[in-house]
Amino acid sequence: MVPKSLRTWFVVHFIADMVVGIPLLFAPGIFLAFFDWPMGETFSLRVVGAAFMGIGWESLLGRNGSVDQFRGMLRLKLIWSSSAIIGMSLGLVYGSAPAVAWLFIGIFAVFFGIWANYAFRLRQTV
Numbered sequence: 001m002v003p004k005s006l007r008t009w010f011v012v013h014f015i016a017d018m019v020v021g022i023p024l025l026f027a028p029g030i031f032l033a034f035f036d037w038p039m040g041e042t043f044s045l046r047v048v049g050a051a052f053m054g055i056g057w058e059s060l061l062g063r064n065g066s067v068d069q070f071r072g073m074l075r076l077k078l079i080w081s082s083s084a085i086i087g088m089s090l091g092l093v094y095g096s097a098p099a100v101a102w103l104f105i106g107i108f109a110v111f112f113g114i115w116a117n118y119a120f121r122l123r124q125t126v
Contacts, residue, residue, distance in 0.1 A: 002070050006118045010063040017056025024049025035100045067122060074119040081112040
């Protein structure tokens with residue numbers, strides 16, 4: 001059985017992904033200026049925005065799925081969040097980024113913890 005709280009977290013994740021994904025896709029310069037982030041090329045930023053929107057929409061559309069569907073989505077979310085944490089951390093170590101980058105790493109880490117907790121809990125319900 002899928003906990004109701006996990007279904008709720010999927011909706012929260014949809015909202016968070018849309019809050020970030022929409023501006024990255026359509027107005028990356030304006031959005032990043034809000035965080036005092038230096039502006040460079042926008043192609044990769046729009047790809048990241050599209051990834052946020054795709055994962056976010058699937059969170060919303062899949063919120064009423066079966067246990068097996070949630071297991072697959074949790075795997076994707078664990079891979080996405082851990083890869084983002086690693087990538088952003090490498091960016092800080094080998095490059096430079098504004099201090100707000102730590103906030104972004106922290107947000108991904110919180111979501112990683114949430115997804116790992118539920119993935120473990122759903123594994124126990126085989």
